Amino acid sequence: MSTVSGDIPVRTFEGRRWLFPSSVLHALDADPDRAGRRPRRTARDWLVDSSCFLLAVIVGAAAANTMRHEPYLPHVLTVVDVLIGGLACGAVWLRRRWPLGLAVAMIPVSFVSATAGGASMVALFTVAVHRPFRHLAWITVANLALIPLFSWLRPDPDLPFLAVVIFALLLTLLVVCLGMFVRTKRQLMLTLRDRARRAETEAGLRAERAQRLAREAIAREMHDVLAHRLTLLSVHAGALEFRPDAPREEIARAAGVIRESAHEALQDLREIIGVLRAADGDEAGGRPQPTLAALEALVAESRGAGMKVVLDSHVGDPAAVPASVGRTAYRIAQEGLTNARKHAPGAEVTVRVTGTPGDGLDITVRNPAPETEAPHVPGSGQGLIGLTERATLAGGRLEHRVTEDGGFEVRARLPWPAA
Structure with missing residues (x-):
């Protein structure tokens, strides 16, 4: 035979x-x-x-x-x-x-x-x-x-x-x-x-399961990468819709944010599709995946979009954090800022990061209750579920809750092995 x-x-x-x-x-x-x-x-x-x-x-x-x-x-x-x-x-x-x-x-x-x-x-x-x-x-x-x-x-x-x-x-x-x-x-x-x-x-079952897991991983990555960019588009487009009489400078700044966010979203989408098309499945040739060292840039980008963000970092050398742990922490902060921008526009968001090798890495994203009713921004509600799964796969845990003042808090603890 x-x-x-x-x-x-x-x-x-x-x-x-x-x-x-x-x-x-x-x-x-x-x-x-x-x-x-x-x-x-x-x-x-x-x-x-x-x-x-x-x-x-x-x-x-x-x-x-x-x-x-x-x-x-x-x-x-x-x-x-x-x-x-x-x-x-x-x-x-x-x-x-x-x-x-x-x-x-x-x-x-x-x-x-x-x-x-x-x-x-x-x-x-x-x-x-x-x-x-x-x-x-x-x-x-x-x-x-x-x-x-x-x-x-x-x-x-x-x-x-x-x-x-x-x-x-x-x-x-x-x-x-x-x-x-x-x-x-x-x-x-x-x-x-x-x-x-x-x-x-x-x-065949193993191949099907591997394919399903790969699709789920890509879906989570697309959500984490694109939700941040597209939320900026939605918020600033909504502001232009509700305030057509805004000063010319604010309109120009919002349009600039929309253009820049659309460009970044398109670039991120190209990278993800490039991973799908890659024959060997590696990420060589694309932009490096964000780690904890890129958190300050993320906060600066959010501030440039009009958010009030306070970064309280007590990590001596962010580059020393393992890449997988740092990338998970970055995605948690990114999703927390995205959710705060959607549901609590104008509120001050606090991002706190602490940790040392051997003790683990703690990251908290907290925002108070919004002062005014937030405009409706469509969402699937799967972001926190994906973050919980991502933290679990990294060997840590993630919790989220509504605070006593009506705000929202996302807290995660990730492993940081000693060198």
Whole structure:
């Protein structure tokens, strides 16, 4: 087989089906339309069945020739023996349809007819191949038990009794072992097929899960990156809509913020799409991802957009914070400022960052209740959920709550391992 696919069936064996037994092909095809149907013989089946029939005939002919040297055996019994043996050889063609029934019928037949010995061995071999061991066991025991009695009633004129019994016992056990070997080989083939099918299914599930996780990560990143920019656009566009009589300088400044935010949002979107298009999935060639050292620039940008932001940082060297932890802290501050701009415009926002190596990094974004009703800015409400998941993945935790004065607070604690 060149490949093993999830539906290994017929087309995998096209042109080579004759190499496999019909029972194996029937199990491998697993076609619901063929359920309950008896598998048709393949070319290999016809070859094997013909060989078994010829073997039974040859053994029967050898036994008939031996009976000529038994002067005490009446001629009538010889003829009857040969007729029964011929019918037994013909019954070999039924071994695939009724393997167990044929083997049971051959037990008394082979006892009364020496020429049916070959057919009896073929039937025993068939049971060993196609039926469970519990069926094979008692049929084998019955055959072995009758061998000494048959050898005593029909002694061989040329060989001693003990030699005949030992030879017949060994031959019977050899046939049983050969049949069990063939059965084991077929079961191994089916087991390998099932394992390959399960392995492919599991690989598909893993690929699907990895794809889903990648999409979720990209969705979170797009939200974190673009929500900040687009909120600036929405707020300043709303201000222009509600205050068309604003001084020319304020209108020009708001338009500048809108233009700059749109440019930054477009640049960020290009970077994310570039990551999607990258063949190796790395971020080489794009702008570096923000870390804690970029927090001051984020605060300055928010102040330039008209927000009141107080940065209270007690981290001696922001660049010493691990990149993954610093990036998570930056995204938390960015989302906190975005939410404050949406829901508490004009309120003073406090961003507090503290931490040392080994003790962890704490970041808090807090804003009081808005003095005036905030204009409606559409949002999905998924930002805080995404931040909680991001903090958890970084090994920390995030909490958010409404404060006693009606404001809002986001607090996170992230791990900062000691150097």
